Amino acid sequence: MARITLDHLAHAYRANPRTAEDYALKEIKHVWSQGGAYALLGPSGCGKTTLLNIISGLVRPTRGRVLFDEIDVTDLPTEARNIAQVFQFPVVYDTMTVRENLAFPLKNRNVPRDRTARRVEEIAGLLDLTRVLDRKASNLTADMKQKISLGRGLVRPDVAAILFDEPLTVIDPHLKWQLRSTLKEIHRALDITMIYVTHDQTEALTFADKVVVMHDGAVVQTGTPDELFERPAHTFVGHFIGSPGMNILPCRVEGAIAFIGNTMISLRRSYRTLSGGERIELGIRPEFVRLQPKGAGLPVQVRRIDDIGRARIARVEMSGRPLAASVPDGISIEGSEASLVLDPNHVHIYANGHLVAGEANGGHGA
Amino acid sequence: MTKTLNNRAWFFVLPVFLIVAFSAILPLMTVVNYSVQDTFGNNQFFWNGIGWFQELLDPSSQLGEQFLSSLLRTLLFSAIILLIEVPLGIAVALSMPREGWTVALCLVLMALPLLIPWNVVGTIWQVFGRGDIGLLGWTVNRLGIDYNYTGDPIDAWVTIIVMDVWHWTSLVALLCYAGLKSIPDAYYQAARIDGASRWAVFRTIQLPKMRRVLLIAVLLRFMDSFMIYTEPFVLTGGGPGNATTFLSIDLVKLALGQFDLGKAAAMSLVYNLIILAICWVFYTVMTNVDAERERVEA
Numbered sequence: 001m002a003r004i005t006l007d008h009l010a011h012a013y014r015a016n017p018r019t020a021e022d023y024a025l026k027e028i029k030h031v032w033s034q035g036g037a038y039a040l041l042g043p044s045g046c047g048k049t050t051l052l053n054i055i056s057g058l059v060r061p062t063r064g065r066v067l068f069d070e071i072d073v074t075d076l077p078t079e080a081r082n083i084a085q086v087f088q089f090p091v092v093y094d095t096m097t098v099r100e101n102l103a104f105p106l107k108n109r110n111v112p113r114d115r116t117a118r119r120v121e122e123i124a125g126l127l128d129l130t131r132v133l134d135r136k137a138s139n140l141t142a143d144m145k146q147k148i149s150l151g152r153g154l155v156r157p158d159v160a161a162i163l164f165d166e167p168l169t170v171i172d173p174h175l176k177w178q179l180r181s182t183l184k185e186i187h188r189a190l191d192i193t194m195i196y197v198t199h200d201q202t203e204a205l206t207f208a209d210k211v212v213v214m215h216d217g218a219v220v221q222t223g224t225p226d227e228l229f230e231r232p233a234h235t236f237v238g239h240f241i242g243s244p245g246m247n248i249l250p251c252r253v254e255g256a257i258a259f260i261g262n263t264m265i266s267l268r269r270s271y272r273t274l275s276g277g278e279r280i281e282l283g284i285r286p287e288f289v290r291l292q293p294k295g296a297g298l299p300v301q302v303r304r305i306d307d308i309g310r311a312r313i314a315r316v317e318m319s320g321r322p323l324a325a326s327v328p329d330g331i332s333i334e335g336s337e338a339s340l341v342l343d344p345n346h347v348h349i350y351a352n353g354h355l356v357a358g359e360a361n362g363g364h365g366a
Numbered sequence: 367m368t369k370t371l372n373n374r375a376w377f378f379v380l381p382v383f384l385i386v387a388f389s390a391i392l393p394l395m396t397v398v399n400y401s402v403q404d405t406f407g408n409n410q411f412f413w414n415g416i417g418w419f420q421e422l423l424d425p426s427s428q429l430g431e432q433f434l435s436s437l438l439r440t441l442l443f444s445a446i447i448l449l450i451e452v453p454l455g456i457a458v459a460l461s462m463p464r465e466g467w468t469v470a471l472c473l474v475l476m477a478l479p480l481l482i483p484w485n486v487v488g489t490i491w492q493v494f495g496r497g498d499i500g501l502l503g504w505t506v507n508r509l510g511i512d513y514n515y516t517g518d519p520i521d522a523w524v525t526i527i528v529m530d531v532w533h534w535t536s537l538v539a540l541l542c543y544a545g546l547k548s549i550p551d552a553y554y555q556a557a558r559i560d561g562a563s564r565w566a567v568f569r570t571i572q573l574p575k576m577r578r579v580l581l582i583a584v585l586l587r588f589m590d591s592f593m594i595y596t597e598p599f600v601l602t603g604g605g606p607g608n609a610t611t612f613l614s615i616d617l618v619k620l621a622l623g624q625f626d627l628g629k630a631a632a633m634s635l636v637y638n639l640i641i642l643a644i645c646w647v648f649y650t651v652m653t654n655v656d657a658e659r660e661r662v663e664a
Contacts, residue, residue: 077558108566
């Protein structure tokens with residue numbers, strides 16, 4: 001059981017990194033608290049597996065330290081850390097039975113035989129593997145094998161954290177959900193820190209209490225699923241999380257007014273600190289953009305309305321820029337002319353991709 | 367569904383049939399023909415029935431005794447070769463680098479012996495082992511060990527075995543290396559996390575994953591060593607005495623040296639049957655292992 005601290009960590013796979021581009025993982029400071037369920041979310045190649053391998057000790061970071069509680073483990077080998085890892089493709093020892101697989105980490109650590117046997121039974125019960133304990137591990141389906149991998153981590157009573165590297169990639173869709181709820185149950189039952197790497201936002205948001213979003217080797221935001229949804233700190237987060245993602249519109253901001261083409265949008269806060277050279281964008285989630293029959297609001301052209309089950313999403317064009325908006329129940333749109341109403345509380349301004357806080361509207365601006 | 371019958375298809379089979387008949391079936395039938403006849407020259411042949419075979423398989427006859435001892439010698443040689451080259455090949459493969467420029471260097475160096483023609487290998491070792499001008503023979507003699515592969519049967523065997531190990535261990539090593547390379551990194555990482563020792567990693571991951579290529583390596587090395595001819599022929603000529611006369615050398619002596627066509631034909635047929643039998647056993651074992659694996663994985 002431990003709190004894991006990443007202290008100014010950075011990693012480059014090539015020797016003598018100079019520019020920021022050389023780093024597969026840019027400097028990161030983060031604390032994973034004991035017992036938390038975390039997700040590390042990002043597209044392929046964003047550095048999340050590198051980060052995971054640094055925590056488990058398979059990769060030694062170029063710079064910075066890894067602390068378990070207060071102990072520096074940066075130079076400790078994997079086997080000396082109390083870490084378990086479940087990989088993308090199930091790793092089982094083919095020649096062994098499920099029971100031998102589960103007992104393997106304990107056998108390697110010279111745990112007495114009777115204690116091993118008890119522990120294996122216990123974990124097998126937890127993972128619902130009791131029925132297959134005496135079968136050959138190679139004989140089982142992918143989801144069973146992933147459970148065995150997980151079980152090999154769980155049998156060690158001293159394990160501080162379990163790291164998952166996209167563990168559901170090769171699992172059949174209808175079993176993914178089951179396996180994920182098994183993970184949640186185990187997390188609740190055992191109070192173990194879990195760090196779950198994935199590129200699938202649904203997996204991340206349903207599994208984790210806290211999601212760390214990575215992009216291009218850097219952490220762009222850490223927060224609860226709600227925070228990521230309500231207040232994306234980076235246009236990447238806005239775009240990557242949510243389906244459809246956030247509308248990101250290039251704009252010009254003067255005080256508390258944003259101009260998108262010829263359309264004027266008044267803002268809740270004013271942004272007077274923006275200098276001229278930045279790329280300014282306005283972000284708003286489709287959920288906070290309401291489509292209405294032509295009238296008050298911003299005039300738009302409706303291209304298409306998609307029914308995505310729980311809601312209707314309209315694809316519209318505003319001053320020539322595509323936008324997604326939600327269509328409230330009971331509203332029907334005639335023709336292609338309509339209006340948009342933006343919820344001003346959820347309009348965010350981004351400079352070079354990063355959220356700008358702005359100041360409360362005072363005597364200046366509109 | 368009805369199959370389209372088209373007799374023109376035979377024209378496509380015919381060339382293959384002709385080539386096989388010309389290169390394999392006719393010569394084989396000639397051998398069968400010789401094996402049941404005797405000749406006293408002048409291209410005159412006499413029917414001998416299964417006489418040669420009876421003599422060949424009767425250890426109390428001179429021919430039978432000669433055949434049996436050659437066969438046992440060859441089997442012993444193959445056994446020694448497998449016992450040395452397979453473990454050694456695995457060990458070499460395990461200690462080869464996994465990445466970097468040294469990989470290419472290692473692969474090239476390892477492949478070198480495999481590229482040398484067999485009679486050249488024999489010549490190299492023939493000179494290398496000589497006590498007067500050969501570096502190996504000279505050095506060993508200087509160390510105070512009496513070594514003479516042309517006079518001492520044990521020395522001759524040791525030289526041939528060392529030569530074969532030098533020539534062919536790379537093949538086993540390269541095959542094993544390919545097997546090792548195909549193991550995903552995650553297995554090693556998982557083993558490290560599970561605290562597995564080096565030996566445990568070998569036993570539980572590497573060896574099981576290498577099993578298929580190892581079967582192929584064993585099969586190839588068995589067949590090659592069982593039919594070995596050129597290298598010992600060049601090195602020792604089968605001597606001293608008959609100490610290194612393997613089946614193939616024996617057969618060539620009989621057929622081309624003494625021109626005993628009947629005996630040689632009978633011997634080569636039996637030799638052929640032995641190889642077929644052993645290969646069949648190997649094949650059955652291998653396919654059974656695979657079938658079991660598939661059944662288990664299904």
